[in-house]
Amino acid sequence: MKLITAFFLTSCCINYLLAQDDLLAELDREKNDDPGYIIATFKGSRIINGQSVETRRKGELEFIFSHRFGLINEGAFTLWGLDQSITRLGLEYGITDRLGVGIGRTSVDRTFDGYFRYKVLRQSKSFPFTLTTLGSVYYRTSPRNSEIPVPLRAEDRLAYAWQLLIARKFNSRLSLQVNPVFVHRNTVDQTYENNDDFALGFAGRFKITRSVSVVAEYFKRLNARPNVPPDYLRYDAIGFGVDIETGGHVFQLLLTNTLGMFERYTITETYENFWDGDIHFGFNITRTFQLAGKR
Amino acid sequence: MMRPAHFAVILVLLFPLYSFSQKYTATEGFISFFSSAPLEDIMAENRKVSSLYNAGTGDIAFSVPINQFQFDKKLMQEHFNEKYMESEKYPRATFSGKIYGHTLSGTSPQQVMAKGKLSIHGVVREVEIPGTIEQRKDLLVMKSKFRVRLEDYEIKIPRLVWQKIAEEVEVIVDLTYIRQ
Numbered sequence: 400m401k402l403i404t405a406f407f408l409t410s411c412c413i414n415y416l417l418a419q420d421d422l423l424a425e426l427d428r429e430k431n432d433d434p435g436y437i438i439a440t441f442k443g444s445r446i447i448n449g450q451s452v453e454t455r456r457k458g459e460l461e462f463i464f465s466h467r468f469g470l471i472n473e474g475a476f477t478l479w480g481l482d483q484s485i486t487r488l489g490l491e492y493g494i495t496d497r498l499g500v501g502i503g504r505t506s507v508d509r510t511f512d513g514y515f516r517y518k519v520l521r522q523s524k525s526f527p528f529t530l531t532t533l534g535s536v537y538y539r540t541s542p543r544n545s546e547i548p549v550p551l552r553a554e555d556r557l558a559y560a561w562q563l564l565i566a567r568k569f570n571s572r573l574s575l576q577v578n579p580v581f582v583h584r585n586t587v588d589q590t591y592e593n594n595d596d597f598a599l600g601f602a603g604r605f606k607i608t609r610s611v612s613v614v615a616e617y618f619k620r621l622n623a624r625p626n627v628p629p630d631y632l633r634y635d636a637i638g639f640g641v642d643i644e645t646g647g648h649v650f651q652l653l654l655t656n657t658l659g660m661f662e663r664y665t666i667t668e669t670y671e672n673f674w675d676g677d678i679h680f681g682f683n684i685t686r687t688f689q690l691a692g693k694r
Numbered sequence: 695m696m697r698p699a700h701f702a703v704i705l706v707l708l709f710p711l712y713s714f715s716q717k718y719t720a721t722e723g724f725i726s727f728f729s730s731a732p733l734e735d736i737m738a739e740n741r742k743v744s745s746l747y748n749a750g751t752g753d754i755a756f757s758v759p760i761n762q763f764q765f766d767k768k769l770m771q772e773h774f775n776e777k778y779m780e781s782e783k784y785p786r787a788t789f790s791g792k793i794y795g796h797t798l799s800g801t802s803p804q805q806v807m808a809k810g811k812l813s814i815h816g817v818v819r820e821v822e823i824p825g826t827i828e829q830r831k832d833l834l835v836m837k838s839k840f841r842v843r844l845e846d847y848e849i850k851i852p853r854l855v856w857q858k859i860a861e862e863v864e865v866i867v868d869l870t871y872i873r874q
Binding site: 423427571609 | 754
């Protein structure tokens with residue numbers, strides 16, 4: 400009987416202790432297989448003129464409508480540049496959450512561009528940054544051969560770019576990106592220019608409110624040839640902007656010294672100097688549609 | 695040699711241990727929410743819910759990873775996580791409390807009441823949530839439908855999309871538990 404009493408007491412005791420054990424704590428101890436991928440390092444696929452690490456998710460189609468106006472320092476006569484504008488129309492589609500393809504057409508040199516991007520590494524609880532690689536091809540259709548004394552071959556009109564985008568979201572407000580870019584142009588004026596150019600891009604965004612961020616971007620050319628005024632002037636592309644997000648739209652309002660909305664132009668053909676006040680107002684508007692991949 | 699009376703005593707004494715073994719773990723099902731708004735209905739479903747229920751003591755706990763709510767529109771899912779639920783900061787919604795009114799007998803659904811702490815978006819509130827529990831052999835099916843006011847959990851509704859997001863969402867729980 401003593402034994403039974405002892406057993407009873409022990410069993411009550413154990414039961415009491417176990418019942419006190421918090422079930423929630425027990426759930427937390429369960430194996431957690433969520434890698435905790437970081438989302439929304441940047442609002443859009445573009446920071447200003449350059450690209451971001453972001454890819455479209457599977458089945459998403461993004462329409463990107465961009466404008467760069469004339470120079471603000473032309474003053475009231477041209478309505479601070481608003482009389483002129485350069486346009487890029489682009490589409491980007493997410494084949495998977497990590498692989499995307501895009502096409503675009505810019506009125507500068509009437510250039511078509513096509514690219515793919517792939518998110519190789521994703522920042523997570525256990526990994527510090529996101530790495531996206533992006534390869535592009537550009538084909539300028541202007542000038543037409545009928546307009547120039549020496550006709551251009553198709554390959555003369557082609558240029559390529561390859562870039563790595565490395566970004567880290569430090570906290571919900573601050574994201575920074577570095578971005579080595581290689582641009583190859585098949586045909587250049589070799590008196591002044593390189594066929595192969597390298598640049599290092601730096602970009603950042605800081606969220607002010609949930610829907611509004613400020614962004615900045617700078618491309619440092621690494622092997623730029625010296626300027627030969629007035630025939631040949633090239634500068635680093637710089638931009639500052641504000642991102643405003645509303646539902647399916649992102650509005651990016653920006654100030655920059657380049658008219659290019661693709662890497663060939665931004666990195667190798669920017670001919671105005673931001674610090675001389677040669678600044679253009681512009682915007683990118685993106686609209687995202689979910690085409691496929693619905694639950 | 696044990697007498698039948700002693701045997702009976704042992705059985706009774708063992709009962710506390712037996713009651714502990716009445717532990718169920720959720721293996722299937724979902725928690726979803728729905729919000730009706732003039733422009734667009736918003737709904738999402740989460741099939742990565744973990745939950746434990748001790749039918750002996752009535753203790754129950756839920757843990758819901760916020761980033762596992764699946765939306766039709768992935769951009770909406772991103773906004774939900776980034777702007778409204780801040781899921782990097784508050785990765786989980788949890789409930790821990792007790793279920794009242796459940797007895798482990800019969801097969802017809804029983805009306806029960808869960809009382810405890812609901813934590814969403816870092817805000818903890820004492821709540822009472824009605825639901826039903828149905829027993830199917832070793833399985834328990836738990837169902838509930840209740841409303842959550844976004845304001846109660848400091849989930850902001852931005853003015854720009856005021857029209858889009860209702861101030862209250864309807865949450866549906868439908869989980870099947872298996873005895874551990």
